[in-house]
Amino acid sequence: MARxxxxxxxxxxxIQTAVHAATRDLLETIDRSAITVPMIAEKAGVPPSTIYRRWGDIGDLLADVALAHMRPIADPTDTGSMHSDIETFIIEYAEEMSSGVGREMLSDILGSSxxxxxxxxxHYTIHHLETLRDRAEQRGEAVFDIAAAMDKIVxxxxxxxxxxxxxVTPDYCRALISDFLGKTAGR
Amino acid sequence: MARxxxxxxxxxxxIQTAVHAATRDLLETIDRSAITVPMIAEKAGVPPSTIYRRWGDIGDLLADVALAHMRPIADPTDTGSMHSDIETFIIEYAEEMSSGVGREMLSDILGSSxxxxxxxxxHYTIHHLETLRDRAEQRGEAVFDIAAAMDKIVxxxxxxxxxxxxxVTPDYCRALISDFLGKTAGR
DNA sequence: CACCTTAACGCAAATTATTAGCGTTAGTGA
DNA sequence: TCACTAACGCTAATAATTTGCGTTAAGGTG
Structure with missing residues (x-):
């Protein structure tokens, strides 16, 4: 990760904006393993040395871009109940991460030095779960433990x-969630 | 992963043996991000082009080496009961993967194209769990579901x-295992 | 607001890594 | 033993990365 x-x-x-945009563009256009620093540099209109100095190597840059893409911009949808709030959020999360680009983002982030x-x-994931838990608490529903949800669902x-x-299908996600919240607690 | x-x-x-050995040697000696293909090639006594042709890039080579290191050579220890068999295996696994080199191995494997x-x-992990399950079955103990163990423990x-x-402490591992096997099933 | 300090940059040269062509070596099966 | 060819070694060409040094401009100060 870039400092x-x-x-x-x-x-x-x-420069950060231009480099990030150029990288995202290339990620959608060509294969990730074919992307090089000079390529990104040209598209962003900066010399390659600037990228090397600032991000170190292409792995760190890709991790930085992936992380920026994952940064929460909005709270998860409010569906009215905790169970379906969690389902909605988790299924969407799973779908996004299962895709080719999603998997590559995870891979880049985990591979970062x-x-x-x-x-x-x-932390972003935990933050979203906290939002859901707080929302449930305000509704007067029984709350859940964040760390346990991370272990048993995420x-x-x-x-x-x-x-x-x-x-990782929606049905599989639903099963994990039901199992975690207690099978009897149907909605 | 290499074909x-x-x-x-x-x-x-x-050549495979020499290159693997040279890579493992370097992994123990110097920082992983500083390891280069020409470096490995010299230590192994082969030209760099051979490594590039055979493994593609350094990421795939590192993944191949990591995988070879994880290849099961012996069955997990037989401790006499299923619960302690699982505990022994899982705690050892967690300790190995938590270490610097362990984490790097996982990272290389997950980052492989x-x-x-x-x-x-x-598959290696599943294989070990199958061994433990079969062993428990032969003893007449209650068996467990492999996929569930992967979800809830691994x-x-x-x-x-x-x-x-x-x-990831031994205590944390023990808690996951006890939770999975049923809290009342103390040993 | 003008000035000072220095982080971050652009440029270009030097170094290092990677790819590709081509002849050679040595596994594998007949 | 021989034929076939996958895999290799060598080398030249290409591409990526690092580094030194002068320049620009962000952020703070009087």
Whole structure:
């Protein structure tokens, strides 16, 4: 993961935006393994050395871009009940991460040398679950434990996506959620 | 992951052995991000072009080496009961994967382009669990479901190792196992 | 607002990694 | 033993990465 910018404004920020945009563009256009730093640099209108100096290598850059794409911009949908809130959020999450680009984003984040990107990515997921839990609490519903939800719902989904040992279908997600919330607690 | 060799014996096999050995050596000596193909080639006594032709890039080579290191050579220890068999195996697995080199191996395998290495790695774990289950069955103990064990024990452990969001301690592993096998089933 | 400090940049040269062509070696099966 | 060809070694060409150095401009200060 790229270090935090010491300078926030102006040129430095413009370059970050341009490089991120160029990278996202290329990720949609051509195969990820074919993307090179000079390629991104040309598209972004900066010299390659700027990218190397700022992001280190292409792995860290890809992790940074993936992380930026995962940064929560909106709260998960409010569907009226905790069970369906969780289902909606988790199924969408699983679908996004199961896709080709989703898997590549996860892979880039997990492969990043420092490990900061992975922690941050995990934190985003936890943050969303916290939102759902707080919402449930305000409704007067029984709350759930975030760490337990990570273990019993998120972890298996991510595991199967990364190891490709089974399809992560909406039905599979629903089963994990029902199992976690208690099978009797139908909605 | 490297494709299977079309030729099994002689020179081709010797080169594979030498390159793997050189790579493992370097992984223990210097930082993984500093390892280059020409470096490995020199240590192994082969020209770099041979490595590029056979393994594609350094990512695939590292994944191949990591996978070879994970290949089961012996069955997990027989401790006399299923619960402690699982505990012994899982705690050892978690400890190995939590270490610096373990995490890097997982990272290399998950980052490999084809995805075959990840599937294979997962298969090794399943194979070990099958051994434990069959052993329990022969003893007349109640058996367990492999897929469920992967979801409830292995997946959370691997998730936390990869995302670095919590320490994976032996106590944590024991809790996952007890929870899976039923809290009342103390040993 | 003008000035100072220095992080971050652009450029270009030097280094290093990767790819590709081509002749050679040595597994494998007849 | 021989024929066939996958896999190799060598080398030249190409591409990526690193590094030094002068320049630009962000952010702070008087």
């Amino acid at each position: 935090e910018m010491l300078r926030q404004g102006g040129r430095s920020a413009r 420092s490990g900061g990107a992975a922690q941050q990515c995990c 972890a298996p989904i991510v595991y199967h996506i990364m190891f490709r040992d089974r399809e | 299977e060799m079309l030729r099994q014996g002689g020179r081709s096999a010797r 084809s995805g075959g290495a990840a599937q294979q790695c997962c 997946a959370p452990i691997v998730y936390h190792i990869m995302f670095r969001d919590r320490e």
